[in-house]
Amino acid sequence: MAKELTPRSENYSQWYQDLVIKADLAESSAVRGCMVIKPYGYAIWEKMQGELDRMFKETGHVNAYFPLFIPKSFFSKEADHVEGFAKECAVVTHYRLKNDEENGGVVVDPAAKLEEELIVRPTSETIIWNTYRNWIQSHRDLPLLINQWANVVRWEMRTRLFLRTAEFLWQEGHTAHATKQEAIDETVKMINVYANFAENFMAVPVIKGVKTANERFAGALDTYTIEALMQDGKALQSGTSHFLGQNFAKAFDVKFTNKEGREEYVWATSWGVSTRLMGALIMAHSDDNGLVLPPKLAPIQVVIVPIYKKTEQLGAISEKVNEIVAALKQKGISVKFDDSDNKKPGWKFAEYEMKGVPVRLAMGPRDLENGTVEIARRDTLEKNIVPIEGVSEYIEKLLDEIQQNIFQKAFDFRSHMITKVDTWEEFKDVLKNKGGFISAHWDGTTETEEKIKSETKATIRCIPLENEQEEGKCVYSGKPSTQRVLFALAY
Amino acid sequence: MAKELTPRSENYSQWYQDLVIKADLAESSAVRGCMVIKPYGYAIWEKMQGELDRMFKETGHVNAYFPLFIPKSFFSKEADHVEGFAKECAVVTHYRLKNDEENGGVVVDPAAKLEEELIVRPTSETIIWNTYRNWIQSHRDLPLLINQWANVVRWEMRTRLFLRTAEFLWQEGHTAHATKQEAIDETVKMINVYANFAENFMAVPVIKGVKTANERFAGALDTYTIEALMQDGKALQSGTSHFLGQNFAKAFDVKFTNKEGREEYVWATSWGVSTRLMGALIMAHSDDNGLVLPPKLAPIQVVIVPIYKKTEQLGAISEKVNEIVAALKQKGISVKFDDSDNKKPGWKFAEYEMKGVPVRLAMGPRDLENGTVEIARRDTLEKNIVPIEGVSEYIEKLLDEIQQNIFQKAFDFRSHMITKVDTWEEFKDVLKNKGGFISAHWDGTTETEEKIKSETKATIRCIPLENEQEEGKCVYSGKPSTQRVLFALAY
Numbered sequence: 001m002a003k004e005l006t007p008r009s010e011n012y013s014q015w016y017q018d019l020v021i022k023a024d025l026a027e028s029s030a031v032r033g034c035m036v037i038k039p040y041g042y043a044i045w046e047k048m049q050g051e052l053d054r055m056f057k058e059t060g061h062v063n064a065y066f067p068l069f070i071p072k073s074f075f076s077k078e079a080d081h082v083e084g085f086a087k088e089c090a091v092v093t094h095y096r097l098k099n100d101e102e103n104g105g106v107v108v109d110p111a112a113k114l115e116e117e118l119i120v121r122p123t124s125e126t127i128i129w130n131t132y133r134n135w136i137q138s139h140r141d142l143p144l145l146i147n148q149w150a151n152v153v154r155w156e157m158r159t160r161l162f163l164r165t166a167e168f169l170w171q172e173g174h175t176a177h178a179t180k181q182e183a184i185d186e187t188v189k190m191i192n193v194y195a196n197f198a199e200n201f202m203a204v205p206v207i208k209g210v211k212t213a214n215e216r217f218a219g220a221l222d223t224y225t226i227e228a229l230m231q232d233g234k235a236l237q238s239g240t241s242h243f244l245g246q247n248f249a250k251a252f253d254v255k256f257t258n259k260e261g262r263e264e265y266v267w268a269t270s271w272g273v274s275t276r277l278m279g280a281l282i283m284a285h286s287d288d289n290g291l292v293l294p295p296k297l298a299p300i301q302v303v304i305v306p307i308y309k310k311t312e313q314l315g316a317i318s319e320k321v322n323e324i325v326a327a328l329k330q331k332g333i334s335v336k337f338d339d340s341d342n343k344k345p346g347w348k349f350a351e352y353e354m355k356g357v358p359v360r361l362a363m364g365p366r367d368l369e370n371g372t373v374e375i376a377r378r379d380t381l382e383k384n385i386v387p388i389e390g391v392s393e394y395i396e397k398l399l400d401e402i403q404q405n406i407f408q409k410a411f412d413f414r415s416h417m418i419t420k421v422d423t424w425e426e427f428k429d430v431l432k433n434k435g436g437f438i439s440a441h442w443d444g445t446t447e448t449e450e451k452i453k454s455e456t457k458a459t460i461r462c463i464p465l466e467n468e469q470e471e472g473k474c475v476y477s478g479k480p481s482t483q484r485v486l487f488a489l490a491y
Numbered sequence: 492m493a494k495e496l497t498p499r500s501e502n503y504s505q506w507y508q509d510l511v512i513k514a515d516l517a518e519s520s521a522v523r524g525c526m527v528i529k530p531y532g533y534a535i536w537e538k539m540q541g542e543l544d545r546m547f548k549e550t551g552h553v554n555a556y557f558p559l560f561i562p563k564s565f566f567s568k569e570a571d572h573v574e575g576f577a578k579e580c581a582v583v584t585h586y587r588l589k590n591d592e593e594n595g596g597v598v599v600d601p602a603a604k605l606e607e608e609l610i611v612r613p614t615s616e617t618i619i620w621n622t623y624r625n626w627i628q629s630h631r632d633l634p635l636l637i638n639q640w641a642n643v644v645r646w647e648m649r650t651r652l653f654l655r656t657a658e659f660l661w662q663e664g665h666t667a668h669a670t671k672q673e674a675i676d677e678t679v680k681m682i683n684v685y686a687n688f689a690e691n692f693m694a695v696p697v698i699k700g701v702k703t704a705n706e707r708f709a710g711a712l713d714t715y716t717i718e719a720l721m722q723d724g725k726a727l728q729s730g731t732s733h734f735l736g737q738n739f740a741k742a743f744d745v746k747f748t749n750k751e752g753r754e755e756y757v758w759a760t761s762w763g764v765s766t767r768l769m770g771a772l773i774m775a776h777s778d779d780n781g782l783v784l785p786p787k788l789a790p791i792q793v794v795i796v797p798i799y800k801k802t803e804q805l806g807a808i809s810e811k812v813n814e815i816v817a818a819l820k821q822k823g824i825s826v827k828f829d830d831s832d833n834k835k836p837g838w839k840f841a842e843y844e845m846k847g848v849p850v851r852l853a854m855g856p857r858d859l860e861n862g863t864v865e866i867a868r869r870d871t872l873e874k875n876i877v878p879i880e881g882v883s884e885y886i887e888k889l890l891d892e893i894q895q896n897i898f899q900k901a902f903d904f905r906s907h908m909i910t911k912v913d914t915w916e917e918f919k920d921v922l923k924n925k926g927g928f929i930s931a932h933w934d935g936t937t938e939t940e941e942k943i944k945s946e947t948k949a950t951i952r953c954i955p956l957e958n959e960q961e962e963g964k965c966v967y968s969g970k971p972s973t974q975r976v977l978f979a980l981a982y
Contacts, residue, residue: 030565030621031609034558039637042555064533067525068611068642068658069581072588074521076596086588090560091599092611093584095646097566097577105567108582108608117599118522120559120583120611130521140833146530151559151642155586167559342631 007288012232016283020161023291023354025278033159033166040355041278043299045169048277049149051201051296052171055193061145061173066127068151069118074126077251081125084218088155090120090166120153125219125270128174129248136176136266138257143186144176152274162279163236163491170274176266178258180245183267184222187243190271191224194239202277203294203407204228204284205414206238207437207486209462214446217270221245227461227486229414230283233435235461235488238280241271279491284410285379291356292379294406295399302328302335302395303357305348307364314339317363320388324361324373327392333399353378358402359395379406420484427475427487431458437488441481443474452476458487498779503723507774511652514782514845516769524650524657531846532769534790536660539768540640542692542787543662546684552636552664557618559642560609565617568742572616575709579646581611581657611644616710616735616761619665620743627667627757629748634677635667643765653770654727654982661765667757669749671736674758675713678734681762682715685730693768694785694898695719695775696905697729698928698977700953705937708761712736718952718977720905721774724926726952726979729771732762770982775901776870782847783870785897786890793819793826793886794848796839798855805830808854811879815852815864818883824890844869849893850886870897911975918966918978922949928979932972934965943967949978 005022006014020026025041028034037045053063069092075082096112099105121127128146135141153167173190177183191208198206206226216223220242228238249255249265258264285292295301304324306317321337328335336357338348345362352360362374373391376383379402386394417436421427430438442448442460453459463485472481496513497505511517516532519525528536544554560583566573587603590596612618619637626632640662650656664681668674682699689697697717707714711733719729740746740756749755776783786792795815797808812828819826827848829839836853843851853865864882867874870893877885908927912918921929933939933951944950954976963972 027625029558030562030618031558031560034560036558036622037556039553039555043553045556046554062530062534063537064530065528065536065660067520067522067527068644069522069525071521072597072599075588082588082597086590086597089586089588090583090609091585091588092581093599094582095580097563097573097580097582097610099577106563106573106577108563108584118581119588127521131527153559169556 005288005290008231015288016279017161019282019286019291023356025282025291026161028161031166033156035161035165035167037169037275040299044281044293044297045275045278047297047299048201049171052197052273053149055197056147056171056173059189059193061147061175063148064146065148065150066124066131068121070121070124070127072117072119074130075119077126078219078247080247081219081251085122085154089122090153090155092118092120121150122152122154123270123272124148124150124152124172125174125244125248126252129252129254129268132174132176132266133252133254136254136256139178139259142176142178142256142266143182145173145186146175147171147173160279162275162282165275168275170272172270172272175269176249176254177269178256178264178267180267183245183269184243187222187224187241187269187271190269191226191239191241194241194271194273195226197273198226198228198238198277198280199407201294201296202281202284203296203403203410204238204280205407205411207462207464208466209464209486211240211462212446212449212460212485214449215460217242219244219247221247224465225462227437227488228280228284229410229417229436229488230280230491231413232283233417233489235437235490236276236280236283237461237490238277239271239273242269244268244270285406286356289350289381290354292406293356293358295358295403298356298358299334300336300352300355300357301333301399302359302361303348303352304335304337304361304363305345305352306337306339307345307362311341313365314341316368317365320368321363324388324391328395331392331396333392333395359398361391377402379409418486421475422472424475428456431456431487431489435489437461437486439484439486440475441472441483442485443477443479443481445477448474448477448479452487458489461486461488461490496779496781499722506779507770508652510773510777510782514847516773516782517652519652522657524647526652526656526658528660528766531790535772535784535788536766536769538788538790539692540662543688543764544640546688547638547662547664550680550684552638552666554639555637556639556641557615557622559612561612561615561618563608563610565621566610568617569710569738571738572710572742576613576645580613581644581646583609583611612641613643613645614761614763615639615641615643615663616665616739617743620739620745620759623665623667623757624743624745627745627747630669630750633667633669633747633757634673636664636677637666638662638664651770653766653773656766659766661763663761663763666760667740667745668760669747669755669758671758674736674760675734678713678715678732678760678762681760682717682730682732685732685762685764686717688764689717689719689729689768689771690898692785692787693772693775694787694894694901695729695771696898696902698953698955699957700955700977702731702953703937703940703951703976705940706951708733710735710738712738715956716953718928718979719771719775720901720908720927720979721771721982722904723774724908724980726928726981727767727771727774728952728981729768730762730764733760735759735761776897777847780841780872781845783897784847784849786849786894789847789849790825791827791843791846791848792824792890793850793852794839794843795826795828795852795854796836796843797828797830798836798853802832804856805832807859808856811859812854815879815882819886822883822887824883824886840867850889852882868893870900909977912966913963915966919947922947922978922980926980928952928977930975930977931966932963932974933976934968934970934972936968939965939968939970943978949980952977952979952981
């Protein structure tokens with residue numbers, strides 16, 4: 001095999017790191033904590049962007065672009081917000097370099113100091129709500145349903161490719177509404193869009209829920225989340241949608257005249273997903289041979305490898321393959337015919353396995369004689385010999401089947417990994433020996449939540465939206481509780 | 492009319508400023524020199540991006556993403572490059588804020604100073620070539636044909652929406668090649684892609700040419716440009732493609748083993764267009780009534796306005812309009828039916844004229860009776876009554892015609908505005924009283940070029956690629972010359 005990964009069973013974290021590098025998805029850059037997203041990784045991100053953007057537009061949103069920089073003073077205006085982001089932000093203080101041979105070449109020009117420092121956006125609520133003040137006067141200006149695709153910077157100390165990086169790419173929706181209910185409806189609508197995307201495109205089952213007060217976005221009244229489960233039993237927060245109440249409207253004085261002619265503060269939401277989804281996608285499905293991609297997000301859905309000993313044989317194979325390529329393209333299936341002659345078929349097989357191409361066709365002289373082709377699926381590694389006649393229909397169906405199968409596998413795993421627990425001993429035991437989501441009663445206090453976290457590192461991932469109400473006792477404090485919540489170790 | 496612009500004849504610059512604001516394209520932000528691109532402006536930019544991205548991929552390029560920040564030391568490595576960009580860059584020096592009530596709330600934490608300052612990328616050659624060092628070992632790794640869509644920052648002192656902003660959006664291609672000729676071919680290929688995009692999508696005729704040494708990109712051996720002409724007779728550089736030789740490969744030690752087994756430095760190109768194209772698009776075609784958009788880049792190609800006195804009439808009109816909408820969508824034409832009842836038709840007409848929607852349909856009760864519809868074109872402001880029967884085919888043809896007409900109008904204007912000049916008096920006279928491109932002989936020296944610039948502000952826009960060779964005398968120095976070059980005042 002061309003490249004080898006550390007097996008998951010040996011070291012899951014190293015397996016992930018190896019996979020990101022060897023599947024050519026991303027790498028660390030010369031800038032601390034910042035990654036380079038390589039072409040193959042970026043192609044997957046583009047597929048994600050395309051689908052999400054379509055979903056946002058179908059739900060009435062439009063794109064816009066706001067500045068990269070935020071004046072420092074804007075941060076102070078919403079107290080919780082500054083508390084949440086000030087500790088990890090990149091600050092621009094100067095606007096010029098100059099030559100200074102004595103001090104080693106190029107230095108920052110002290111004469112070019114900014115009057116007010118600029119923060120590289122970690123999220124854009126403040127600059128956007130400062131802008132909305134001029135855009136919103138009347139109820140007729142509402143709702144404002146805007147999304148932005150952008151890069152943001154959070155100065156994280158411990159970074160991991162895609163999962164946690166100082167700079168990352170994301171989209172951030174920022175909407176403004178006339179009523180509280182409308183804003184809450186929007187918040188829920190967008191967490192549903194994210195869940196739909198995660199399950200039907202990424203093939204990653206997610207649990208929709210609400211965060212506890214402690215885990216809310218800085219400045220939100222409520223944070224909705226989708227939580228996914230990785231193969232090592234850890235949870236990964238994959239998207240959040242925030243009901244911001246009137247906090248930012250008050251901080252930036254954004255009022256509108258309602259239908260009755262009275263002035264009111266505007267109601268807000270924000271919601272985002274980021275290149276972190278790439279981490280979720282990679283970790284949820286892949287195996288020790290490499291990436292496993294759901295067909296709907298695979299940049300190459302089908303690869304065709306010719307098998308031949310003598311170069312003369314390639315001509316006849318190519319002719320047949322080109323027919324298949326044309327038929328697949330006709331159906332909107334992306335296909336690559338790898339007829340490069342400086343790599344052996346075995347090397348190519350391993351390479352496309354590493355890159356998670358869902359379907360691989362191999363065709364040699366004997367196939368040509370028999371009118372057949374060998375088809376291998378990446379998800380199950382099964383191989384089949386099938387007739388060339390009707391192969392494009394076969395593949396079209398197979399891609400759907402693979403998409404389904406990948407989801408089902410992840411779903412079954414996740415189902416197995418939700419454990420109901422009623423005692424503290426059991427809680428610790430499951431957390432240590434099994435992992436996954438622990439469904440347990442909690443007394444509803446931040447105090448208990450924090451004690452559990454400090455003793456076990458487990459956090460409350462969410463209070464599920466569709467949650468059974470039942471009498472119970474808090475697994476930690478023994479105090480009364482009315483519903484279970486989901487705990488887990490998390491990325 | 493709902494909104495009015497300063498007429499072009501009165502103050503072209505103010506007209507542009509008014510138009511950008513009133514057509515809802517962009518506005519200045521709270522951050523000096525940075526703009527907010529509003530949804531309607533961004534929708535046009537998305538159309539541009541979509542077409543360009545398709546063209547880049549058709550010519551074999553893939554997208555990737557590199558860090559926003561560039562370590563300061565990287566800048567020093569290519570001498571001309573640092574000289575060109577150091578004077579106008581945003582510098583990150585700290586990575587944390589902290590609360591300091593005594594000093595007015597939130598301040599930069601002096602304890603969180605970076606060891607090495609980071610520059611917000613003004614362009615990415617340095618960080619990318621530092622990355623390419625690890626990606627390129629052998630001739631088999633070449634060519635590397637990569638593009639990036641990103642935001643960049645250049646600390647401009649005088650800014651104008653879209654045309655010159657501190658932050659702007661762009662794409663930057665960075666390619667690596669085994670031979671000098673291949674790199675030059677790529678440079679030329681991409682300036683042709685840009686010219687094709689400008690002429691066939693933006694409907695803006697451009698002159699392809701080479702920059703003089705003085706006007707080259709910082710670090711390039713040759714800069715190719717496309718130069719467009721605005722209605723006020725000023726030139727606008729709309730896209731550039733640079734042959735970088737081995738400058739960046741040498742600065743970042745990027746070598747490859749060639750087919751003969753010898754080590755060589757890699758050859759480079761870079762090329763980019765930015766949101767500046769929005770400025771070109773706006774200024775090239777629009778008039779005193781507002782924006783004029785070429786159909787191929789218009790977010791809304793057709794708008795339909797119902798005309799009625801009594802609300803009861805709207806039902807029957809809507810029914811017919813919905814048929815037209817369906818037929819247009821079937822043809823891939825983007826159409827908006829504006830049946831909002833809180834605005835009068837006259838207001839809507841003015842609004843869509845301001846926004847440059849290429850075709851406007853109006854339908855009232857009498858049209859319904861007669862089986863007709865009124866069609867107005869934005870480019871000529873002509874109106875016609877046409878039968879509803881076959882109207883979608885009519886509109887499809889009309890959109891093509893408008894696209895052609897807008898280009899032809901700009902082309903005729905540009906042709907009229909290229910003036911051959913053989914004396915210095917004439918040069919100054921044409922520059923002052925007519926403007927446009929001045930085609931004149933130049934002695935080829937930077938000295939003369941700079942004298943002309945300091946006396947007249949005119950610069951050499953380019954030495955056209957398809958240039959007649961002819962004996963002549965420099966319009967300024969009288970020294971011998973072999974070809975004319977194009978001078979102009981420029982944005």
